[in-house]
Amino acid sequence: MSTSAEPTTAPAADEPPVVTFRDLGLGEPVLKALSDVGYETPSAIQAATIPTLLGGRDVVGLAQTGTGKTAAFALPILDRLDLTQKTPQALVLAPTRELALQVCEAFEKYAARTKGVHVLPVYGGQGYGVQLSALRRGVHVIVGTPGRIMDHLDKGTLDLSELKYLVLDEADEMLKMGFAEDVETILADTPDTKQVALFSATMPAAIRRMSKQYLNDPEEITVASKTTTSSTITQRYLIVSYQQKIDALTRILEVENFEAMIVFARTKSATEEVAEKLRARGYSAAAINGDVAQIQRERTVNQLKSGKLDILVATDVAARGLDVERISHVVNFDISTDTESYVHRIGRTGRAGRTGDAISFVTPRERGLVNAIERATRQPLTQMQLPSVDEVNVTRLSRFDDGITAALGETERIDRFRDIVAHYVRHHDVPEVDVAAALAVVAQGETPLLLEPDPEPRARAPREDRFDRGDRDRGDRGDRGFDRGDRPDRRPRNPNMTTYRIAVGKRHRVEPRQIVGALANEGGLSRGDFGAIQIRPDFSLVELPNDLPQSTLDRLSDTRISGKAIEIRVDTGGPSRRPREGGNDRFDRDDRPPRKPRHRDGA
Secondary structure, three states: OOOOOOOOOOOOOOOOOOOOOHHHOOOHHHHHHHHHHOOOOOOHHHHHHHHHHHOOOOEEEEOOOOOOHHHHHHHHHHHOOOOOOOOOOEEEEOOOHHHHHHHHHHHHHHOOOOOOOOEEEEOOOOOHHHHHHHHHHOOOEEEEOHHHHHHHHHHOOOOOOOOOEEEEOOHHHHHHOOOHHHHHHHHHHOOOOOEEEEEEOOOOHHHHHHHHHHOOOOEEEEOOOOOOOOOOEEEEEEEOOHHHHHHHHHHHHHHOOOOEEEEEOOOHHHHHHHHHHHHHOOOOEEEEOOOOOHHHHHHHHHHHHHOOOOEEEEOHHHHOOOOOOOEEEEEEOOOOOOHHHHHHHHOOOOHHHOOEEEEEEEOHHHHHHHHHHHHHHOOOOEEOOOOOHHHHHHHHHHHHHHHHHHHHOOHHHHHHHHHHHHHHHHHHOOOHHHHHHHHHHHHHOOOOOOOOOOOOOOOOOHHHHHHHHHHHHHHHHHHHHHHHHHOOOOOOOOOOEEEEEEOOOHHHOOOHHHHHHHHHHHHOOOHHHOOOEEEOOOOEEEEEEOOOOHHHHHHHOOOEEOOEEOOOEEOOOOOOOOOOOOOOOOOOOOOOOOOOOOOOOOO
């Protein structure tokens, strides 16, 4: 939870004096707990909801995420608990495990000055044994997901016969996730005398019907805001092809001054892939999605909170309800096609008055989503440029300087090494500056301190030039300049070049600059080493020097482009009608997938 609870809209000049939590009618133990966590004034939803719930009336609260609605229902519940009752008195239903845990943490924080309060999270993925033991001992508040609550009710292990308070948190999300039947069953099977609070960001027809059927004359409380995203979040976007996203993210991580970051990916597999690639580049990153065991998910979130982890790569559902103060940046690696999901995503930063940054990767064909988001949020997204090599190098040099400055502060260790360096200078007649440079080389290791300029393919024919212009102007249609490459090449072959075949082509959405960049980086090639490049449907042809050393070819054999091994080999030329070694017998025909792949090498 945040340490402030500010309204999402600025107060008007003629607004009455600021309301305090004491003005809302809360008891001393709860007020002391709020003082301990640094809360000073209630948010708009809290100021309107707490007195109504304390008065015993049902509530329908319409408020966006990050407005402080957890405290709006938790504080009145804690204020009225009967600690002598052992059966559950309050039940909070949440759509996801993460949100359930978040709400449970908030209850425990607000109950810190009320002795003997027991709060139990109940969700799938956690063993029944822990939950059953706690239920037998007695709990006052249960925070759970509808599915696991229904499991306990079906097994007869959860007694809600004396329930006094029921909260539906993010009710619209629960309905979207298919919990409507479970929620209605729970509402119908709990005491009619219970008080119900329903909170939702939107009011679809199903929520309206539910509130009329199961709530008793509820007061509807709406927190209006001028925008659906916080004005404290700086929103930017970057036009980037799918294949460039990892490199773009790496450069952004180099130049952005971030403390902790959530990177949103569209699929579970993408979260694992992105996290793995970031770890390979030296970043502290982990994935969180529905396939990750719950105990591991909890451990990962705790690592993010404590600073042991800096980057969390997550799906929408897995990150729902996360509120970690360290999160300074949100990156939409795959931009959401739903504007409401976009708002929820970037709401993980810039909460309760804190500043934050949101950066979205947008492919050329997704440009329209930017306009849709701007219309929905009524806030502009600023287009940014990919950080250049010079910008990255400036940042790296700055960090290098900072490292030296920090080391100079360790005077005792410096004195010891000063004697060692002086001894070396005396016996080898080498200038001290050269010794310092040599020590920097030793400390840096094999990884270069500075990036080399991006390699670019040599302009050999109008065909490549048309490709590059098309890529900039027409997005994913940019490879039309190479369509003629499917026809016999009428240009004379360069006698100093050998044509190599690599197993990535149009269907892998590769571009000449990606091929040049990958081969140059892995094989230590320069831009002058590349001849013509032809992109075919399932493979590409690349001209490289005749005298390419075997050691270079060995390094290139491990190269991957767009996540696929390139399987580089000398091209024998002409359409193949027979299976080739390591290939398949329909490799050269067209874009149609082969009926029966006949890979011999498992390629």
